[in-house]
Amino acid sequence: xxxxxxxxxxxxxxxxxxxxxxxxxxxxxxxxxxxxxxxxxxxxxxxxxxxxxxxxxxxxxxxxxxxxxxxxxxxxxxxxxxxxxxxxxxxxxxxxxxxxxxxxxxxxxxxxxxxxxxxxxxxxxxxxxxxxxxxxxxxxxxxxxxxxxxxxxxxxxxxxxxxxxxxxxxxxxxxxxxxxxxxxxxxxxxxxxxxxxxxxxxxxxxxxxxxxxxxxxxxxxxxxxxxxxxxxxxxxxxxxxxxxxxxxxxxxxxxxx
Numbered sequence: 001x002x003x004x005x006x007x008x009x010x011x012x013x014x015x016x017x018x019x020x021x022x023x024x025x026x027x028x029x030x031x032x033x034x035x036x037x038x039x040x041x042x043x044x045x046x047x048x049x050x051x052x053x054x055x056x057x058x059x060x061x062x063x064x065x066x067x068x069x070x071x072x073x074x075x076x077x078x079x080x081x082x083x084x085x086x087x088x089x090x091x092x093x094x095x096x097x098x099x100x101x102x103x104x105x106x107x108x109x110x111x112x113x114x115x116x117x118x119x120x121x122x123x124x125x126x127x128x129x130x131x132x133x134x135x136x137x138x139x140x141x142x143x144x145x146x147x148x149x150x151x152x153x154x155x156x157x158x159x160x161x162x163x164x165x166x167x168x169x170x171x172x173x174x175x176x177x178x179x180x181x182x183x184x185x186x187x188x189x190x191x192x193x194x195x196x197x198x199x200x201x202x203x204x205x206x207x208x209x210x211x212x213x214x215x216x217x218x219x220x221x222x223x224x225x226x227x228x229x230x231x232x233x234x235x236x237x238x239x240x241x242x243x244x245x246x247x248x249x250x251x252x253x254x255x256x257x
Contacts, residue, residue: 004028006035007057008043013050013197014190015043015095022058025104027067033086040089047256050197050204052093053189054116055100056109059182062101062125065108068134087140090115094205096196100189101125102182106164111140114149117208119175120189121167122182127175128164148215150174200238201256206230 004021017039019026043049056062090097090112099116106128113119113127129146131138137159146155154173158165167179180188196204206229214222233239237257245252 003031006032006039008039010049011190012194013048014193015046015049015052016190017052017054018057019055019063020057022056022060024064024067025061026056026058026063026109028063028065028086028108029067029070030073030083033084033089036086037084037089040093044094047201049095050199050201050256051193052095052097053100053186053193054090054097054112055186055189056102059103059122059124061103061109062099062105063109063112064104064106065111065130065138065140081139085140087111087115091141094208096193096204096208098189098193098196100185101127101167101176102185104128104164106130107138108140111138111142111145114145115141117211118177118192120178120180120185120192121170121176122185123167123179124182125167125170125176125179126164127158127170128162129158130162130164132160133162198254200233200236200242200252200254202236202238203233206233 004024007018007020009016019032021027043052087108097116099113099119101113101119101121103124104126105113107130110127110129129138129142143159146158150173170176171179210226210229213225217225238254241254242252
């Protein structure tokens with residue numbers, strides 16, 4: 001499809017979202033954004049999906065962000081500013097999300113990866129906040145998300161030059177958690193997703209919510225919020241099952257209740 005699509009597949013308790021426009025390096029179109037915006041609430045509403053992997057079709061690119069040609073389809077900068085953004089959609093997921101970065105993660109593609117909770121990269125992956133080379137900056141959260149993910153000097157280097165870094169450098173600065181061979185990327189990401197999916201879903205969702213809150217709260221407020229979320233998790237049937245399983249020395253069977 002010329003406008004691309006978002007492909008969604010489910011493997012047990014793991015969902016896999018694939019940006020499927022490889023001929024255009026998985027550049028996102030308005031129709032792809034609309035598909036993602038429609039999919040996200042359905043994923044969160046499906047209790048059988050407990051973790052999600054996001055990747056790009058083909059081996060060349062994760063995504064190079066918004067198709068530059070799409071910018072002319074907006075009525076102007078204000079219309080573009082008020083768009084429903086694909087990065088916002090991904091960040092709204094309560095379900096844990098892993099980015100499997102299989103090539104270029106440029107511009108909005110970098111923002112898309114940063115919008116995920118965990119990032120794993122193929123050894124051939126490269127990352128760039130490339131918008132500055134075209135006369136603007138990213139608007140999908142790149143500055144705030146980079147500032148919370150890598151040292152200040154490395155964030156500034158990426159944002160002010162627009163130059164790419166390779167997977168090894170991304171690992172060194174903490175932009176990604178792991179680098180693997182290209183052929184091992186999706187198996188590694190899905191294995192991790194299945195491991196997360198085996199955890200009690202409410203506990204996983206509260207852990208994710210607490211991590212996000214901790215980035216925007218002061219220390220004391222963040223600790224208090226953590227205790228509130230802990231109380232929520234402790235009141236679930238899954239927590240009772242976890243205690244019973246621990247006492248009986250058996251695996252727990254968690255249902256998200």
